[in-house]
Amino acid sequence: MDATSRGATVELTEVVKNYGTGAPALDTLSLHARPGEFVALLGPSGCGKTTALRTVAGLEAVTSGSISIDGRDVTDQPTNKRDLGMVFQSYSLFPHLDAQANVEFGLRMRRVPAGERRERALGALEMVGLGGFGSRFAHQLSGGQQQRVALARALVTRPRVLLLDEPLSALDAKVRVQLREEIRRIQTELGITTLFVTHDQEEALAVADRVAVMRAGRIEQIGTPEALYTQPQTPFVAEFIGLSNRLPGTVRGGFVEVYGVELPLLDPTVAPGPVTVALRPEDVEIVSEGALAGVVVSTSFLGSLRRSTVRLPDDTLLAVQHAVGLRTAPGERVALRFTGACVSVKHEENP
Amino acid sequence: MTAPARRRRPNLAVLGLTPFALYVLLFLAVPTVLAVTTGFFDKKGGFTLDNVSALFTPQVLSTFLSSFWVSGVTAVVGAVVGALVCYALLGTRPEGALRQSINSASSVLAQFGGVMLAFAFIATIGVQGIITVTLKNLGVDLYADGVWLYQVPGLLLPYLYFQVPLMVITFLPALEGLKPQWAEANATLGGSRLTFWVRVAGPILAPSFFGSLLLLFANAFSSYATAAALISQGSQIVPLQIRSALISETVLGRSNLAGALALGMIVVMVVVMFGYSLLQSKTARWQR
Amino acid sequence: MSSPRLGATPSRTARTIILSLVGLLFAVPILAMIEFTFRDGLSGSYTLTHWTNLANPAVNAKYAPLATALANSGVLVVVTVLLVLVVLLPTMILVELRFPRLRRVLEFICIVPITVPAIVLVVGLVPVYSVVVKVAGSSIWSLGFAYGITVLPYAYRAIQANLGTVDVVTLSEAARSLGAGWATVLLRVILPNLRRGILAAAFISIAVVLGEFTIASLLNRVNLQTALVLISKSDPYVAVIFSLLALAFAFVLLLLIGRLSTVGSRRRKA
Numbered sequence: 001m002d003a004t005s006r007g008a009t010v011e012l013t014e015v016v017k018n019y020g021t022g023a024p025a026l027d028t029l030s031l032h033a034r035p036g037e038f039v040a041l042l043g044p045s046g047c048g049k050t051t052a053l054r055t056v057a058g059l060e061a062v063t064s065g066s067i068s069i070d071g072r073d074v075t076d077q078p079t080n081k082r083d084l085g086m087v088f089q090s091y092s093l094f095p096h097l098d099a100q101a102n103v104e105f106g107l108r109m110r111r112v113p114a115g116e117r118r119e120r121a122l123g124a125l126e127m128v129g130l131g132g133f134g135s136r137f138a139h140q141l142s143g144g145q146q147q148r149v150a151l152a153r154a155l156v157t158r159p160r161v162l163l164l165d166e167p168l169s170a171l172d173a174k175v176r177v178q179l180r181e182e183i184r185r186i187q188t189e190l191g192i193t194t195l196f197v198t199h200d201q202e203e204a205l206a207v208a209d210r211v212a213v214m215r216a217g218r219i220e221q222i223g224t225p226e227a228l229y230t231q232p233q234t235p236f237v238a239e240f241i242g243l244s245n246r247l248p249g250t251v252r253g254g255f256v257e258v259y260g261v262e263l264p265l266l267d268p269t270v271a272p273g274p275v276t277v278a279l280r281p282e283d284v285e286i287v288s289e290g291a292l293a294g295v296v297v298s299t300s301f302l303g304s305l306r307r308s309t310v311r312l313p314d315d316t317l318l319a320v321q322h323a324v325g326l327r328t329a330p331g332e333r334v335a336l337r338f339t340g341a342c343v344s345v346k347h348e349e350n351p
Numbered sequence: 352m353t354a355p356a357r358r359r360r361p362n363l364a365v366l367g368l369t370p371f372a373l374y375v376l377l378f379l380a381v382p383t384v385l386a387v388t389t390g391f392f393d394k395k396g397g398f399t400l401d402n403v404s405a406l407f408t409p410q411v412l413s414t415f416l417s418s419f420w421v422s423g424v425t426a427v428v429g430a431v432v433g434a435l436v437c438y439a440l441l442g443t444r445p446e447g448a449l450r451q452s453i454n455s456a457s458s459v460l461a462q463f464g465g466v467m468l469a470f471a472f473i474a475t476i477g478v479q480g481i482i483t484v485t486l487k488n489l490g491v492d493l494y495a496d497g498v499w500l501y502q503v504p505g506l507l508l509p510y511l512y513f514q515v516p517l518m519v520i521t522f523l524p525a526l527e528g529l530k531p532q533w534a535e536a537n538a539t540l541g542g543s544r545l546t547f548w549v550r551v552a553g554p555i556l557a558p559s560f561f562g563s564l565l566l567l568f569a570n571a572f573s574s575y576a577t578a579a580a581l582i583s584q585g586s587q588i589v590p591l592q593i594r595s596a597l598i599s600e601t602v603l604g605r606s607n608l609a610g611a612l613a614l615g616m617i618v619v620m621v622v623v624m625f626g627y628s629l630l631q632s633k634t635a636r637w638q639r
Numbered sequence: 640m641s642s643p644r645l646g647a648t649p650s651r652t653a654r655t656i657i658l659s660l661v662g663l664l665f666a667v668p669i670l671a672m673i674e675f676t677f678r679d680g681l682s683g684s685y686t687l688t689h690w691t692n693l694a695n696p697a698v699n700a701k702y703a704p705l706a707t708a709l710a711n712s713g714v715l716v717v718v719t720v721l722l723v724l725v726v727l728l729p730t731m732i733l734v735e736l737r738f739p740r741l742r743r744v745l746e747f748i749c750i751v752p753i754t755v756p757a758i759v760l761v762v763g764l765v766p767v768y769s770v771v772v773k774v775a776g777s778s779i780w781s782l783g784f785a786y787g788i789t790v791l792p793y794a795y796r797a798i799q800a801n802l803g804t805v806d807v808v809t810l811s812e813a814a815r816s817l818g819a820g821w822a823t824v825l826l827r828v829i830l831p832n833l834r835r836g837i838l839a840a841a842f843i844s845i846a847v848v849l850g851e852f853t854i855a856s857l858l859n860r861v862n863l864q865t866a867l868v869l870i871s872k873s874d875p876y877v878a879v880i881f882s883l884l885a886l887a888f889a890f891v892l893l894l895l896i897g898r899l900s901t902v903g904s905r906r907r908k909a
Contacts, residue, residue: 059535061643078643079538086539092532095637096554105550106540139636150536157540364737371730374722375748379788382763383755389762432661439657442649453658455893460665462889465852466864467882470871474879475671479681482671512668515661526647534646544645552647573756576852580868590758597762597857613759624754 007036007193008070008160010056015065017051017217025051027217028065036191038184040208042198042240048217049197053163056195058082069161080109082161085154085192089166091146093138099125099149100134106157124152127186144175151183155190162187162194168203180207201241205229213237231266235346238278245284245318249277249345256345259292259312264341275345281307281321283340286328290335294318296328310334387617389610402611411592415615417503418588422571425510430564432511433518437526440519445527454523457516464513469580472509476500503587509577514567521566525559525634555637562630569623573616589616669886676880689876702877708866711779715862716848718783720841723794726787728837731798732829735807749795752788757853760788768858779861785854790847794840797896801836805829842892849885 010033017026025048033039041049054060056067058079066075074082085106093102103121112120125131128148138146147167154162164183168176184207187194198204204211205225212222213236221228221237232238249258251272256263258277286308294310297317301324308328310318320336328334393399405411436453443450476482476493477500483493499505529552537547575590586592589612596609644650649657679686692698727749734741752760764785775781807829814828830837852864863885871878 057535057539058643059538059645079535079645080541080543082539083541084539086536088532088536090530090532092530092536094533094536094551094555096551105537105542108550109541109546153536153540163539364733367733368730368738368741371726374726374784374787378764378767378784379748379751379755379760379791382760382767383751384763385766386755386759386761386763389766435657436661438647438649439654441647442651442654449658452894455890455896458893458896459846459886459890462846462850463886465850466867467850467886470867470875470879470882471668471672473875474675475668480671481674482667512665515665529647531646538643538645547646569753573758575756575758576856576864579852579856590756593758593762594857597765609762613762616756616759617754620754620756620759 006160007191009033009035009068010161010193010195011068011071012052012056013066013068015052015055015067016063017048017055017060018063024063024217026055026062029218031212031219031222033193033195035193038187038194038196038207038209040196040198040204040211041214042201042204042211043214043220044240045199047214049199049214050165051217052214053165053195053197056161057084057086057163083157083159084161084163085157085159086163087147087150087154087165087167089169091138091143091150091170093141093146093149093153095138098135098137099130099141102138102149103134103153103156106153110157120156121152124156125149127155128152129182142175143171144179147171147179148182151186155186155192158190160193162192164194164196166197166199169198169200176203183207205241213240232278232344235276235278235344238344242280244278244280247277247279247316247318249275251275251345258338261292261338263338265345266341267345270345278344278346279338280340281319283338284318284320285337285339286320286322286326286334287337288335290337292336293333294336296330296332296334298330299328308334310336383617386610386613388614389607390612390614391610392607394607399607402607403614405608406611406615411612411615414586414589414592415619418572418590421503421506421510421588422568425507425514425571426564426567429511429514429567430518430522430560433515433563433567434522434560436515436519437523440523441526454520457519460516461513461520463516464510464574465576466580468509468512468577471512472500472505472581476508501582505581506578506588509581510571510574513574513577514571517567517570518563521563522559525556525563529555558630558633558637562627562634565623565627565630569620569627572619572623669883672879672883676876676883678876689880692877693880701874702870704861705866705870705877705881708861708863711861712849712863714780715783715786715851716845718780719786719790719844719848722783722787723790723840723844724837727791727794728798728833728840731795731802732807732825732833735802736811739808746795746799749791751791753792757789757851758857760785761854761857764854764858782855782858782860782862785858786848786851789851789854790844793843793847797840797843798833798836801833801839805832807832839896842896846889846892849889 010031012029012031014028014030015026016024016028018024027048029048029052031039031052041052043049051060055062056069058074058077062075066073068074069082093099094105097105100118100121103124104117107117107120122131122134125134128151130145130148130152133141133145133149136145138149141149147170150167167183168180171179180203183196196204196208205228208225210222211225211228213220213228215236221233223231228237228241232241238244247258249256249263251257251265251270253272254265254268256265256270256275256277258279263277292312294312297309297311299306299308304324306322306324306326306328308320308322310320312318318336322328390402391398391400393401440450440453472480474480478494478498486493494500533551533555534547537551542550573590575594578588578591579594582591586595593609593612593616596612676689677685677687679688731745734745768781768785771781771784810828810832811824814824819828849863851862852868854860855862856865856868863881867878867881
């Protein structure tokens with residue numbers, strides 16, 4: 001399959017979606033995806049990420065606001081005229097058609113001649129690694145294979161926009177990682193603008209050019225995976241992006257003091273006073289000697305690294321990430337050192 | 352667990368299956384075998400093909416044709432009307448009161464065939480029925496060509512009264528099984544609503560539709576009580592002919608004809624139900 | 640602005656037209672039956688006497704056969720439901736727990752009565768019952784054995800629908816691992832979880848037995864339906880009244896089955 005289809009811009013402008021019950025599903029959401037960009041919509045369930053994707057697809061009408069693709073307003077255009085490719089969370093292959101016919105479906109809609117249709121479908125199946133599976137039916141394919149066919153079906157028409165609605169969430173962990181890398185490879189090859197909905201932060205950070213963290217129908221923060229990881233702008237984002245330790249601290253004079261250690265603040269304008277500090281496990285080190293000590297509660301081997309949980313004297317539990325070679329045992333006393341900056345601070349809320 | 356204990360356990364458990372096995376043997380297997388084999392014997396117990404060959408006399412063949420006709424017409428009309436009702440029900444909330452009560456009403460009415468159904472239609476379109484009388488006052492005579500309610504055509508309306516509900520309860524699950532993603536995938540791939548019906552929903556539903564149609568056919572074909580209550584004399588359809596053969600055994604001396612007729616019915620039923628199960632297994636695979 | 644209609648969902652107009660048209664057509668015979676019970680002979684005027692007669696002892700003597708028939712049907716209901724509970728249910732549980740490979744066989748057996756119509760079965764039941772009468776006498780309850788076969792497909796489906804949602808193997812293994820004996824497993828773990836299916840099976844059996852005509856009529860036994868046919872020849876009004884009552888009763892039973900399933904699912908969610 002050739003990469004003639006260039007991606008289009010996708011723009012959501014102040015989109016509101018109100019179901020008429022409770023809070024709006026989308027609350028004046030604006031999002032701009034550049035041509036060929038891979039944007040992940042990340043958030044907990046009910047944050048509106050799937051609704052946002054479905055308004056782009058035209059599967060949900062918006063209450064107000066507008067959506068444009070390639071600079072053209074498509075807000076009132078029906079789904080079948082929007083020239084999209086979409087892969088769904090649950091398996092959506094047509095059960096009465098084999099894989100080949102499923103992939104050919106969109107080409108048939110576009111009245112592509114039979115010979116070309118066949119050729120392009122074969123090529124698309126080849127591209128997703130399923131050449132030779134064309135005559136299989138959905139019930140003869142594994143979940144991962146079904147999603148591959150669904151991907152081929154979505155891409156074979158060379159749409160300008162690819163929409164992925166948690167396509168990996170029903171799959172095994174191993175297949176999930178494998179397939180997400182393949183999706184990213186194909187997407188880069190084709191240069192197709194892609195919106196990817198997921199609730200898995202690791203997945204979002206791994207594949208996306210930019211990640212939009214959503215909460216309650218709005219985008220809380222949007223940026224590159226690196227920017228989100230190192231500079232989360234709100235505690236919600238910090239918590240959602242990575243396993244963070246939450247420790248008590250005090251802000252004073254441009255620093256925050258945690259267990260007697262002064263750490264630099266990412267945002268020096270934070271007002272002085274008691275705060276909760278978010279600290280990543282990889283920014284804590286086990287050292288031979290130090291002021292801060294604790295007792296190892298548990299330790300787990302994660303392949304390339306090891307993660308231990310340490311109980312501090314005030315009973316706070318602290319996650320520490322360290323080299324595999326450093327073997328800790330439950331009950332062992334260890335000394336700790338903070339190596340990096342704190343990720344974020346949050347003023348203690350008065351209940 | 353030691354090996355001997357393991358071996359003993361299933362043997363004891365097998366004993367638990369015997370009451371059911373015995374019961375089914377005595378009251379299902381034996382009667383069924385008797386029913387289909389008595390046709391091969393004469394009154395004295397000797398083997399004969401007379402009864403079975405009687406199946407191919409014009410008189411019996413025409414009863415089978417009448418049965419096919421009534422079953423076929425009510426199955427096709429019942430399936431189409433029932434499918435329309437299912438389609439309309441898709442627009443209601445699945446847990447809503449409307450769909451629930453139509454579901455319950457359908458289960459009752461699908462079972463309603465029989466004496467009470469005959470009464471209902473006598474009260475409706477009998478000679479003194481409310482519709483007959485009302486139409487007569489309007490100058491329309493339902494029975495200008497004779498009273499057909501107590502003839503074979505008279506079975507059509509009463510049969511539809513249980514065929515349509517049966518279609519609703521057997522076909523609705525198939526329609527409910529249409530995944531919304533199929534419609535959405537169709538739309539994102541550029542298909543219209545017409546495309547969805549012609550290329551997606553139609554082919555997916557076809558096996559269940561025709562399966563249900565076969566079930567309706569079998570249901571009408573094997574139905575006896577309604578016809579017996581409406582048509583008190585004669586043997587216009589096969590079940591009624593079995594009645595005649597059973598009751599008038601002393602007169603005709605051909606009680607074993609009933610066995611031959613039963614055999615004929617079973618053959619038809621087995622063929623129809625086999626087709627039904629073939630179609631069912633196809634949809635079962637798809638609905639997974 | 641509502642979301643676009645993409646799938647099989649009908650438009651509001653189509654839905655309303657279809658449902659009200661079919662609903663109307665199906666209401667007519669029921670309404671006609673009700674109207675019929677208020678008719679005063681062929682006079683064209685209306686009367687309440689057919690209904691009030693039900694409570695009139697003098698007229699009631701005439702209906703004595705109907706009372707016998709009702710009692711007979713009651714006995715048959717009890718015998719049939721007992722057969723379902725004592726013979727079918729334990730077999731289904733046993734097969735699920737110990738003989739999963741027999742599941743298809745059991746299903747096949749239970750579905751057979753759909754393929755063997757009552758009118759065919761009755762041909763073979765005639766000789767069987769000539770033996771049964773010699774052994775058990777000619778009292779009505781023995782007819783329940785035939786009815787147990789008639790209700791087999793319905794009862795099986797009702798219980799199986801429930802059995803399919805409950806993993807009895809895991810449940811019983813869990814209970815066994817917690818120290819429960821087989822009796823406890825059955826009574827305190829499995830049966831409570833199958834309550835809905837069992838009740839549904841019992842109700843549908845009741846409805847089927849009350850409506851059965853074919854077998855009783857051709858074996859010359861008296862039950863509600865054969866008595867209704869008999870009495871309709873002398874007093875069609877009473878026959879129709881009892882038909883209406885039986886229909887209403889069946890509808891309530893089926894509604895109860897529907898409610899049982901929704902109550903159960905709601906409780907599960909909570």
